[in-house]
Amino acid sequence: MRCSIRERTVRKVEAEVTLPKIIFIEANGAEHPVEADLGRTVMEAALKHAVPGIDADCGGSCSCATCHVYVDDAWVPRVGGRNDMEGMMLEFAEAVEPSSRLSCQIQVTPDLDGLMLRLPLAQR
Numbered sequence: 001m002r003c004s005i006r007e008r009t010v011r012k013v014e015a016e017v018t019l020p021k022i023i024f025i026e027a028n029g030a031e032h033p034v035e036a037d038l039g040r041t042v043m044e045a046a047l048k049h050a051v052p053g054i055d056a057d058c059g060g061s062c063s064c065a066t067c068h069v070y071v072d073d074a075w076v077p078r079v080g081g082r083n084d085m086e087g088m089m090l091e092f093a094e095a096v097e098p099s100s101r102l103s104c105q106i107q108v109t110p111d112l113d114g115l116m117l118r119l120p121l122a123q124r
């Protein structure tokens, strides 16, 4: 089957794009570096790669907090703050810290390459 010039160009560009790597760190120190698809959420990247401790029971609708992560201090400015609904949901989560986020509310962008996220002790 022949590809059009446009299709070949799109495939070439896609092949050249390197996906951002996100590093999940369990409370016991085990690291899980995963490649995350652009435009998806950090939670979806964790599920795709079966990162332990990210259950995402609500499927990303911001209503369970089983995707709770701590954003590494160096990354907080780049990741940004919580949205209102996320903040309300985190009020019911355990061991919330100033850097707590719900990973289903963080969009994967190219500038998140190298992002480090720790998981709460309760999530294993």
Ligand code: FES
Pocket: 043, 055, 056, 057, 058, 059, 060, 061, 062, 063, 064, 065, 066, 067, 068, 089, 102, 103, 104, 105
């Ligand atoms: S997956 Fe349920 S709050 Fe994030």
